[in-house]
Amino acid sequence: MTQQEPTEEEVRAALEEQLKRLTVDDMLLESTVSLLNLGARRAGLAGGDEGERDLEQVRLAIEAVRRLLPLLESGRHAQQVAPVRDALSRLQMAFAQISGTAAAGEAGAPGDPSQEPPEKPGEAPGQGGPAPSSGRLWIPGQ
Helix, strand or coil: CCCCCCCHHHHHHHHHHHHHHCCHHHHHHHHHHHHHHHHHHHCCCCCCCHHHCCHHHHHHHHHHHHHHHHHHHHCCCHHHHHHHHHHHHHHHHHHHHHHHHHHHHHHCCCCCHHHCCCCCCCCCCCCCCHHHHHCCCCCCCC
16 A cells, blocks of 8 residues: 655645644754754764864854753743753763863873873872863853
């Protein structure tokens, strides 16, 4: 049995029905998730996409999501903000590590111990990085 393609009128009617049910809150959440996914891809976190790395695009995705979070918190998808915050935090950490590695690569030879920040007392070797060494911590809503 073959299934025939829907007519243009049927497609339009189906799209119109979807638009009737769609809310701005839905689009905010969908856009936020898309920005996080694209930011992760531009950070090279998806594996095999390191050639697509673009730190400016990652930074822009992070800033856009940070600005959308207050709107998500007050909308009907407020219960889904925690996973979004978690994904944002992971993207911010990756951005800090990648941008620190890129800066270290420009300053000296990659892996050159003289170019890495000194370890803090009680810190495990290799656990220091751009975010911990800066002393700055991203706090939601600030």
